[in-house]
Amino acid sequence: MSVIDDLAAEFAKLPGIGRKTALRLTYHLLKQSPDQSRRLAGALEALVARVRRCSVCNNLTEQDPCALCTDPRRDQGLLCVVEDASDIGAIERAGEFRGLYHVLGGRLSPLDGVGPEDLAIQSLVDRVSNGAGTGAGAGAGAGCAVSIAAG
Amino acid sequence: MSVIDDLAAEFAKLPGIGRKTALRLTYHLLKQSPDQSRRLAGALEALVARVRRCSVCNNLTEQDPCALCTDPRRDQGLLCVVEDASDIGAIERAGEFRGLYHVLGGRLSPLDGVGPEDLAIQSLVDRVSNGAGTGAGAGAGAGCAVSIAAG
Numbered sequence: 001m002s003v004i005d006d007l008a009a010e011f012a013k014l015p016g017i018g019r020k021t022a023l024r025l026t027y028h029l030l031k032q033s034p035d036q037s038r039r040l041a042g043a044l045e046a047l048v049a050r051v052r053r054c055s056v057c058n059n060l061t062e063q064d065p066c067a068l069c070t071d072p073r074r075d076q077g078l079l080c081v082v083e084d085a086s087d088i089g090a091i092e093r094a095g096e097f098r099g100l101y102h103v104l105g106g107r108l109s110p111l112d113g114v115g116p117e118d119l120a121i122q123s124l125v126d127r128v129s130n131g132a133g134t135g136a137g138a139g140a141g142a143g144c145a146v147s148i149a150a151g
Numbered sequence: 152m153s154v155i156d157d158l159a160a161e162f163a164k165l166p167g168i169g170r171k172t173a174l175r176l177t178y179h180l181l182k183q184s185p186d187q188s189r190r191l192a193g194a195l196e197a198l199v200a201r202v203r204r205c206s207v208c209n210n211l212t213e214q215d216p217c218a219l220c221t222d223p224r225r226d227q228g229l230l231c232v233v234e235d236a237s238d239i240g241a242i243e244r245a246g247e248f249r250g251l252y253h254v255l256g257g258r259l260s261p262l263d264g265v266g267p268e269d270l271a272i273q274s275l276v277d278r279v280s281n282g283a284g285t286g287a288g289a290g291a292g293a294g295c296a297v298s299i300a301a302g
Contacts, residue, residue, distance in 0.1 A: 002213060003201050007194040013187065014176050025165050026198070027237040030211055034199040036164065041199075043158040044192035047177070048185040050154050060181055062153060086178040 004030075056127070058103040058120040060085040068101060075099040079133025081124060083107050102127060155181075207278070209254040209271040211236040219252060226250040230284025232275060234258050253278060 001009070004026055011022035029037045053059070054066035061067065068074065068088070078099025082088060085103050104119040116122075128134060152160070155177055162173035180188045204210070205217035212218065219225065219239070229250025233239060236254050255270040267273075279285060 003194065003197040004211065007191075007198050010187075010191040010194045013191075015179050016172065016175075021167065023237065023240070024167075027211075027235070028166050029195070029198065030202060030236070036161075037195045037199045040158075040161040040164075041192040041195035043154065043161045044180070044188045044195075046154040047158050047180065048188045048192075051181060060155065060178075084178070085181070086174065089174070 057101050058085075058105055058123065059088060059101060060103075073098075076132060077134060079124075079127065100132065102133075205254075208252050209236075209256055209274065210239060210252060224249075227283060228285060230275075230278065251283065253284075 004023075007029075008019070008022040008026045011017050011025050012019050017025070029040075050062045051060050052062075052064060054061045054064055054069055056065040056069040059066045059068065063070075075098050078097075079102050080091065080097055080099055081102045081104060082091070083104055083106060085105075088101050088103070091097050091101075102120065102124045104121065104124070106114055106119050108114060108116065108119065155174075158180075159170070159173040159177045162168050162176050163170050168176070180191075201213045202211050203213075203215060205212045205215055205220060207216045207220040210217045210219065214221075226249050229248075230253050231242065231248055231250055232253045232255060233242070234255055234257065236256075239252050239254070242248050242252075253271065253275050255272065255275070257265055257270050259265060259267065259270065
């Protein structure tokens with residue numbers, strides 16, 4: 001298999017990219033400066049090498065704990081539970097929520113064999129037991145302020 | 152800028168991929184095995200390192216002259232002139248044409264400042280002068296058998 005077919009096959013593994021589009025992207029890159037392909041390759045390698053899960057909230061991050069968990073200006077008494085790390089970006093862009101996040105990493109789906117043990121639910125329970133999302137940071141005492149963002 | 156944003160920005164430079172799709176592709180890769188990102192990065196680097204222009208027909212190839220130009224079973228007396236290397240794949244898949252190709256690398260567009268000197272036209276003239284596409288290979292003598300595939 002030629003490297004052109006090889007790259008097209010890799011592009012075609014991405015969601016929403018069929019075989020024709022994959023070939024179009026490959027030929028597009030061949031027409032551009034080699035630097036563009038190198039930058040894309042470098043960004044992919046950096047992603048693999050540097051992005052990991054935050055040990056506190058399960059968000060994808062380059063530093064652990066992540067920038068959101070370590071931001072002292074955020075309300076420690078509010079937890080927004082999201083399905084996926086990508087949901088955080090959407091909520092942050094809205095600019096309204098100033099609490100912390102907890103990323104479940106999926107949602108319960110018994111038919112697909114996804115149970116509680118496959119999601120970051122125990123770490124959520126632990127965080128809430130330790131005072132996160134209980135409104136303690138907001139001085140509200142015992143009221144649970146965990147909010148669930150539906151996907 | 153985080154490596155997540157960085158990769159999304161690189162994806163968004165590709166044609167037909169907007170900012171949202173670029174982020175979706177990035178998060179998709181983060182959910183897959185790191186091997187998938189590494190294979191995509193490797194294929195991009197191989198593309199840059201190994202693909203070059205065929206010195207005969209201007210096709211994109213890993214060997215020079217390309218596999219089409221060096222295939223003895225192809226009719227040396229027929230030349231199909233195409234705008235772009237990607238056009239060859241489409242014609243080859245149809246399986247009807249058994250001659251050789253010549254890739255112009257674009258088309259004349261005076262308004263965009265693309266003139267004959269920007270395309271592989273002189274090398275086409277040289278090839279035809281040297282007997283390619285003149286039907287000589289097919290034993291047809293002097294009849295010019297150059298065909299132009301419109302983009």
